[in-house]
Amino acid sequence: MLLQDKVVLVTGVGPGLGRSLCRAAAAEGAAVLAVARTTPVLDAVVEEIRAAGGTASAVAGDVTSRADCERIAGAAQREYGRLDGIVNSAFSVGALGAFPDIDLDDWRQALEVNLFGALQLLQCALPLLERDGGGAVVSVNTMSSLGPMKGQGAYGASKAALEFAMRQLAVDLGSRGIRCNT
Secondary structure: OOOOOOEEEEOOOOOOHHHHHHHHHHHOOOEEEEEEOOHHHHHHHHHHHHHOOOEEEEEEOOOOOHHHHHHHHHHHHHHHOOOOEEEEOOOOOOOOOOHHHOOHHHHHHHHHHHHHHHHHHHHHHHHHHHHOOOEEEEEOOOHHHOOOOOOOHHHHHHHHHHHHHHHHHHHHHHOOOEEEEO
16 A cells, blocks of 8 residues: 555546556555546546545646646645645646647647646645645656657657656655655
8 A cells, every 4th residue: 555545636537548547556555536637537537446445536627727727736735635646647738740740839739738737736836835745746758858750749749747847846846755756
């Protein structure tokens, strides 16, 4: 029970990786706050965790919205009174295709979700993490951040930026007891 008595917030909860991350955290003893833009999958994940004897709740929200990120952090405070970890699993691929054919707004969208969404949520939740002595932030990344892949420039660039940001945050927040990894 590696996460016994811990509260873990997971973004990007859908039918795939986000769901698996929630279930894994709950299986290790964490109370899970599941976050996604839509509620049907969230509700199903919460019910699965509760049926298995775990503790979970959900909040619908978009990490690109500052107001939603503040509401998500507030939900962690209201539901559990604390926050010990964040798993940034929300992502956007952006547009797929060769650079000459891409609208740069599609690159911006990938950066908004994959980089700025993760940073914004952390900034809103930082007081909760710090209050109880720190915690952990894990941002899900991809091999696309290490090298170019045909047609995936927006996704790869945003994930490479996320990788660097987590290394920088490890330096900036480590003295506050907050570990940041990708």
